[in-house]
Amino acid sequence: MLVWRLFHNRGIPQYLSKHYWWAYLWQPGVWFFDHQPIINLILFGFYRRIVAAVLRQLPAHKPCRMLQIASAYGELLPALQRRLKHSELHLLDVAPVQLRLAQNKVYPGTADPSCHFTQMNSEEIAYRDGSFDIVLIFLLLHELPPEARRRTLEEAVRVLKPGGKLIVAEYGRNRGVHFLHRIAPLRRLLTLLEPFLATYWRDDLTKQVSRASERQHRNPIAFSEEEFFSGFYAVTWYKIV
Ligand SMILES: C[S@@+](CC[C@H](N)C(=O)[O-])C[C@H]1O[C@@H](n2cnc3c(N)ncnc32)[C@H](O)[C@@H]1O
Structure with missing residues (x-):
């Protein structure tokens, strides 16, 4: 039996089991990739700057309810925890191994913000409409096939309160200018490792x-964007009314 089927048979979506089992589901892979230097290297040294841009979008003092879609x-999680005081932080992920990893990162003995971990598929989020002030999607969308991406974004908008903020950390636009977009073998290597990035x-x-x-009968009324690595990555936020 193919390895990925073992994960898929346990309820993990096919695209995640098939293309990313070695990175997100297989315990040795999870251990390896969760080292700060490794994840930073994968993001060409921009991890901390991307996280800092996300943190700048969060209220420093005002309590809020925030949902992070996928671990x-x-x-990132300890940084969110340090930033959000008197708040509620919810993290969902479809993979139990990722939730266990995240739970171990929360500072022991701290209840502020209160952290909640739930196994859930981002395509069908089991929270009520308008549950959160802020929804964060951190480098997930490019890993989803187009249908799953569409459903995830719809769910993200649905669970936001009117006037809530959607923050998306992602690859930036491909304007065909950046060397990683222009040089075909590099672009091909990237899209080999990230099979849904081209879409x-x-x-x-x-x-x-x-x-x-x-x-969702909602309306994004404002957006702002911070780019990194000459636009290769971007942190974008939307106010959804
Ligand atoms: C957020 S993405 C990529 C993160 C990024 N490469 C990093 O670690 O900085 C990876 C996570 O998304 C989760 N994931 C993928 N598809 C999902 C889905 N449909 N619903 C919930 N979580 C999902 C995976 O289990 C994994 O924990």
Whole structure:
């Protein structure tokens, strides 16, 4: 039996089991990739700057309810925990091994913010409409096939309160200018490792968020973006009313 089927048979979506089992589901892979230098290397040294840009979008003092859709390696979760005081932080992930890893990163003995971990598929989020002030999607969308990406964005918009903030850390637009976009063998290597990245690049994020909002009878009224590595990565936020 193919290894990925073992994970798929346990309820993990096929695209995740098939293409990313070695990175997110297989215990030795999980151990390896969760080292800060490794994840930083994968992001060409930009991990901390991307996390810092996400943190800048969070309220420093005002309590809030925040949802992070899918776990991420490295120090993102402890950094969120340090930033969000008197708040509620919810993290969902479809992979139990990732939730266990995340739970072990929360500072022991701290209840502020209160952290909640739930096994859930981002395509069908079991929270009520308008549950959160902030929803964060950190480098997940490019790893999803287009249908799963569409459903995840719709769910993200749905669970946001009116006037809530959607923060997306992702690959930036492919304008064909960056050397990693222009040099074909490098681009091919990237899309080999990230099989859904090419489809992500083809569709503008803001248009995707607009379409997801329309389907939820919502409206993105403001957006702002911070780019890194000459636009190769971007942190974008939307106010959804
Ligand atoms: C957020 S993404 C990529 C993170 C990024 N490479 C990093 O670690 O910095 C990886 C996570 O998404 C989760 N994931 C993938 N598809 C999902 C889905 N449909 N629902 C919930 N979690 C999902 C995986 O289990 C994994 O923990």
